[in-house]
Amino acid sequence: xxxxxxxxxxxxxxxxxxxxxxxxxxxxxxxxxxxxxxxxxxxxxxxxxxxxxxxxxxxxxxxxxxxxxxxxxxxxxxxxxxxxxxxxxxxxxxxxxxxxxxxxxxxxxxxxxxxxxxxxxxxxxxxxxxxxxxxxxxxxxxxxxxxxxxxxxxxxxxxxxxxxxxxxxxxxxxxxxxxxxxxxxxxxxxxxxxxxxxxxxxxxxxxxxxxxxxxxxxxxxxxxxxxxxxxxxxxxxxxxxxxxxxxxxxxxxxxxxxxxxxxxxxxxxxxxxxxxxxxxxxxxxxxxxxxxxxxxxxxxxxxxxxxxxxxxxxxxxxxxxxxxxxxxxxxxxxxxxxxxxxxxxxxxxxxxxxxxxxxxxxxxxxxxxxxxxxxxxxxxxxxxxxxxxxxxxxxxxxxxxxxxxxxxxxxxxxxxxxxxxxxxxxxxxxxxxxx
Ligand code: DLL
Numbered sequence: 103x104x105x106x107x108x109x110x111x112x113x114x115x116x117x118x119x120x121x122x123x124x125x126x127x128x129x130x131x132x133x134x135x136x137x138x139x140x141x142x143x144x145x146x147x148x149x150x151x152x153x154x155x156x157x158x159x160x161x162x163x164x165x166x167x168x169x170x171x172x173x174x175x176x177x178x179x180x181x182x183x184x185x186x187x188x189x190x191x192x193x194x195x196x197x198x199x200x201x202x203x204x205x206x207x208x209x210x211x212x213x214x215x216x217x218x219x220x221x222x223x224x225x226x227x228x229x230x231x232x233x234x235x236x237x238x239x240x241x242x243x244x245x246x247x248x249x250x251x252x253x254x255x256x257x258x259x260x261x262x263x264x265x266x267x268x269x270x271x272x273x274x275x276x277x278x279x280x281x282x283x284x285x286x287x288x289x290x291x292x293x294x295x296x297x298x299x300x301x302x303x304x305x306x307x308x309x310x311x312x313x314x315x316x317x318x319x320x321x322x323x324x325x326x327x328x329x330x331x332x333x334x335x336x337x338x339x340x341x342x343x344x345x346x347x348x349x350x351x352x353x354x355x356x357x358x359x360x361x362x363x364x365x366x367x368x369x370x371x372x373x374x375x376x377x378x379x380x381x382x383x384x385x386x387x388x389x390x391x392x393x394x395x396x397x398x399x400x401x402x403x404x405x406x407x408x409x410x411x412x413x414x415x416x417x418x419x420x421x422x423x424x425x426x427x428x429x430x431x432x433x434x435x436x437x438x439x440x441x442x443x444x445x446x447x448x449x450x451x452x453x454x455x456x457x458x459x460x461x462x463x464x465x466x467x468x469x470x471x472x473x474x475x476x477x478x479x480x481x482x483x484x485x486x487x488x489x490x491x492x493x494x495x496x497x498x499x500x501x502x503x504x505x506x507x508x509x510x511x512x513x514x515x516x517x518x519x520x521x522x523x524x525x526x527x528x529x530x531x532x533x534x535x536x537x
Contacts, residue, residue: 105418106354108224108256109217112364113419117412120420124367125158127392132156132165135398138183141176142168142400162367162390163378167401170432173203173343182206184396194242195342195441205342206396212251214393218340218348218362219252225353225360225417226311226336228282230257233308235280237271237289238316239439240264244346245316249284252348258282265289265439268296279308286439287319287327287335291469294330304332313338315347317436318427320535323469324356337426343402344389350424355415358423365393368422369401370410373431384409386431387424405432435532437464438471440508444529447510450501451477459520466534473510475502481517 107113115123133153136143145166146152155164173181182189184206191207207215228234234253238245246264253260261280263271271293274280283290290312297307309331315338324335339359340349349366350359361368370385371378379385387404391397406427415423435442444462451460459478464471477498485491491514499512 106224106227107419108221113221113360113421115364115420117420120363121159123364124392127364128159128162128367128390129153129156131390131392131398132400134395135183135400139181141172141180142166145172159367162369162401165390165401167376167388167403168399169403170203170343170405177202178204181397181399183398184208189396191247192242193244193247193342193346195244203342205345207345208395211345211394211396214365215248215345215348216251216255218345218351218365219248220255221252221362222313222336222338222348222351223249223252223256223258223282225351226282226313226334227354228253228256228258228311232256232258232281233261233279234258234282234284235261235263235271235275237263237265237283237285237293238347244340244342245284245286245439248340248346248348249313253284268293272296272300272302275307275309276302281308281310283309283312283331283333285312285314286316287314287323288317288438288466288469288471290314290327290331290335291323294327295468298330304330307332309333311336313351315339316439326469339424339427341404343397343399343404344391345394349389353415353417353419355417357415358411358425360415360419360421360423361410363421366391368410368424370408371403373403373405373407381410381412384428387427405430405434407431433530435462435464435530437473438508440506442473442506442508446505447475447502448529450498450505454498454501455483456480456498459522460529461520462530464530464532464534471534473508474513475510476513476515476520478520479514479517484517 136153149166151164188208189206190209192204194202194204236249240246250262312333312335327335336352338347338351340347350361352359367390369378369388371388373386387406387408389402390400407429408427409425411423456477457480461476463474495512495514503509
């Protein structure tokens, strides 16, 4: 098979040289952050570290961690390392209590991020002759803009579809002969089903590959999607805080995602103790971005649990591979591609005059996530008429939709009818088998 690299000299850089490059960039980045981000400087001072203590990769564990809580504390500008006038874009992800995480980009940051996405598209076989249909959401979410930029860099014809309007997705796919599909795996599965319902066979479309991520998906789901669309399906990983999609991507081996190590240093830590774990251990993934200018997070705890492997890959890339995330070390759920914290739902319930007796049930039916919320009526809201109950359900569902951006089905239950737990309350039942 022909070699598919976008930046071959970097993607296949000998490991020792890559380590040297990381060391050099880390030293520079720590100084940049220390000098420009008072919030992080204070954290370093509290740990008794100065930029002079960081001479290379081996000194990384001396630095303090950053977490989502820091991002909320420092919201909106507290972690900015460049003057706002040098920034050209923001992206954002929903936060726990309505406060969002906002990430800033200079033009240089956008450029490097798009390179990462271009590497992913090239690894999936994309060239300037391809037609790349991007149906990740566009807007504050990083999915659409990231893959869009990557596709431009590769020189492919880019269809900036955004998500939804499946009828139109299918029409463009068929009429314009899309060859690469970029969206969440659940949407890919849905498009596959929709094509079948309309009488199309897998060989009727021109697709050859798909680049799917932003939510957990299984090998079984991969096989289903590959079969229903007649393609090879590639995983892609990333998070808003570190730029967006393209932090890591799969090559033709489909055996773990190569982390773009010239831009990100990856560590695996014990989520309870913070101790750095040896290669091959399962733990929380931590990233240090060594090239970002505006929002350069050092030792950022992703809360994603996974394993790293430095085993040689037959694709020729030398960058470390991460496994699919196997879960999270916090309670964040990803439902239909949207990050959801149970506390967001609880906030709405309490604001609307309900109690904290509720249960969230998540399932995946026909490859699409379902969200059901069972809520106890407080005695004063209890009513016997079906109409009144159904009105209350609708208005509560609307309030939750405003908070989360996705629509739940709300089921109101009689006072004291939900099982009380004797220990920790089990608020979330996730029936999806994602790993
Ligand atoms: O989901 C960025 C992205 C867009 C990635 C498009 C891939 C494709 P956030 O909304 O900030 O950013 O969510 C980040 O999503 O910490 C993981 O828990 C989860 N996640 C992202 N990619 C994958 C994946 C985008 N391939 C959070 N498999 C991360 C499993 C994923 N989980």
